Amino acid sequence: MPTRMTRLSANIHGWLLLLPAALLLGAFTHLPAVATFWHSLHTTPKARRPARFVGLDQYRTMLEDPVFLQALWNNLLYALVTIPASVVLAILMALWVNQRLAGRGFLRMAYFAPTVLPMIAVANIWLFFYTPDYGLIDQVARSLGFGATNWLGERDTVLGALMVMTIWKEAGFFMIFYLAALQQVPPALADAAALEGASRWYFFRRVIFPLLMPTTLFVLVNAVINSFRLVDHVVAITRGGPDNASSLLLFYIYEVAFKFWDTAYGAALTMVLLALLALLALGQYFFLEKRIHYR
Amino acid sequence: MASTRRSWLAGIALAALGAFSGARADAQELQFYYPIAVGGPIPKLIDQMAADFEKENPGIRIKPVYTGSYQDTITKTLTALKGGEPPHLAILLSTDMFTLIDEDAIVPFEEISDTAADKAWIAGFYPGFLENSQTGGKTWGIPFQRSTIVQYWNKELFKEAGLDPEKPPATWAELVEMGRRLTKKDAAGNVTQWGVSIPSSGFPYWLFQALTTQNDARLMNAAGNEVYFDRPGVIEALQYWVDLSRRHQIHPPGIVEWGTTPQDFFQRKVAIIWTTTGNLTNIRANAKFDFGVGMMPANKRLGSPTGGGNIYVFKKATPAQRAAALKFAKWVTEPERAAQWGIDTGYVAVSPAAFETARMKQYVAGFPAAAVARDQLPHAWAEFSTHENQRVVKALNDGLQAALTGTRPADQAMRDAQREADRILRPFK
Secondary structure (H helix, E strand, O other): OHHHHHHHHHHHHHHHHHHHHHHHHHHHHHOOOOOHHHHOOOOOOOOOOOEEOOOOHHHHHOOOOOHHHHHHHHHHHHHHHHHHHHHHHHHHHHEEEEEOOOOOOHHHHHHHHHOOOOOOHHHHHHHHHHHOOHHHHHHHHHOOOOOOOOOOOOOOHHHHHHHHHHHHHHHHHHHHHHHHHHHHHHHHHHHHHHHHHHOOOHHHHHHHHHHHHHHHHHHHHHHHHHHHHHHHHHHHHHHOOOOOOEEEEEEHHHHHHOOOHHHHHHHHHHHHHHHHHHHHHHHHHHHHHHOOOOO | OOHHHHHHHHHHHHHHHHHHHHHOOOOEEEEEEEOOOOOOHHHHHHHHHHHHHHOOOOOOOEEEEEOOOOHHHHHHHHHHHOOOOOOEEEEEEEHHHHHHHHOEEOOOEEEEEEEHHHHHHHHHHHHHHOOOOOOOOOOOOOOEEOOOOEEEEEEEHHHHHOOOOOOOOOOOOHHHHHHHHHOEEEOOOOEEEEEEEEOOOOOOHHHHHHHHHHOOOEEEEEEEEEEOOOOHHHHHHHHHHHHHHOOOOOOOOOOOOOOOOOHHHOOOOOOOOOEEEEHHHHHHHOOOOOOOEOOOOEEOOEEEEEEEEEEEEOOOOHHHHHHHHHHHHHHHOOOOHHHHHHHHHHHEEHHHHHOHHHHHHHHHHHHHHHHHHHHHHHHHEEEOOOOOOOHHHHHHHHHHHHHOOOOOOOOHHHHHHHHHHHHHHHHHO
């Protein structure tokens, strides 16, 4: 009897401790998600027309909405390029500044600097880098004998231009995590590998990289979320143009919900984004978890 | 929790107000949203205006709230409206009129007061500005900070090219011909100086409307529920714009960024630019060469869309607050004040009477460029505006950018935009 009482009270105790966090999560995360889903099944209420239940109509509209399809495709492409590129770059930079070399502190700071800047500031700097003719990039291109390029004004280059900027900004942030992980690797491992005559590439591939896997999972989850969540630069530089060539999913949601005030369709789009992110996160956990060696 | 916090803040605000306003318990307090779209010390000017008005009208307090760009301001206003607490009055784009009517957010001025004096006051504005402020026989917005598009040209580059620096292109054909002479290439064939540049990022429809107006083609009807994107005159105007870069190669290819266009002009990368009169003060301060300001060239006629912001009064305001808001709107548009506002900012003074004031006459005498926008006004049409404005504008913008970047031919791009706009406007027929 007393044991059951203690267990019960321990249970209550535990739940009480969880309650504040659970309430906050419920009120500000789960309830809005459910409400969003509910709204997405209705039409947008207007001053003279109240909301009407339409089932999955909003989702059907989406399949025929060329701007949505373009934004989705852009976003997938954007994620597929920026995530691997910034992760690889982050590992390279971390390996580089983990060595004993002159000016190491300065180099680390330089790599990390883009992370500290707000995205809007970065976007405004890059806007002038990309300016045709007298922008930084075109000035360099000119000295190499190339002509002016309208980086942000052509459909073929605009998304790539945004990707480069994102990689530049994200890589420094991920580098910090890799650097921290690298410093945890016991030096004995390097000594042992040297003794065995392993090449540097072999040592990295079979020892360092597996040891970095927990960090990689963390970084990947963050990178995926960021690639769908960060659209400040789209707002600041291109507003999705030209002709939606640089529109990303969240930017389109913002346009629909807060420029067109079609909140119901905005809710349906949000559900798609939510489902996409949930799917990616679950996939990463189940797929990568098995390959990760936790010390 | 939120409500206690709010009442707590309100308590402080009330206490602070009490301290300042003393016995004035019955004062009408008006919240006033305003955006900033041009350079210059706008917040200082607006605060000064509010203070001067309060001095002359002790029963009314104006609380100006800076709300970002025009886009931010309409977003904030509609958000506040949906939260049940819209401002009492606001400066928003003249083209937001239909959106605000559809949201049942604003009252027409005739509903506040409709005396003969009020009618005369409204009739005193330039008709070109009123076009975007009236629909269905009612006046929903009062012209306040309004503009048109003009062309700026670099006189030095004109001289270098052997052209008369006092004669900018007056027709579309002249623009092409002069543009050819003003475009320079280096030995490798790369262009180092463009003839003309018409910005096309963000809101290309506005610049495009200059071309369609010059081609005598309307883009929409006055009721705001029909658009004419696929008419021959409109497609012709777009084809001309596309040809400037693709065929004649006197205009930078792709999308030209609105924000950096004045910079291109300062850097002598382009000889002629089209931009708002609101940039006049900026260009006057930063151009290190002699420049001219003039009306844009004509094709079938001269033309420009109007632009800029109107003053709106919100429905949620009480009758006393509405009356106070009307009083403020009348006060800020008095000729003397409208003239001073135009001089301080570069906006076009909104009434002929403002141009008749001594201070405006003196200013124009010293700086004739300031009168160009006024002289162009008789040729100006209302800026593009329909129901579901943002959405229809996006359909048009996407089509324009598709044609300018060469993804779709001009006629197809405009037909696609027309189809999309028809679909959006169907409920308003």
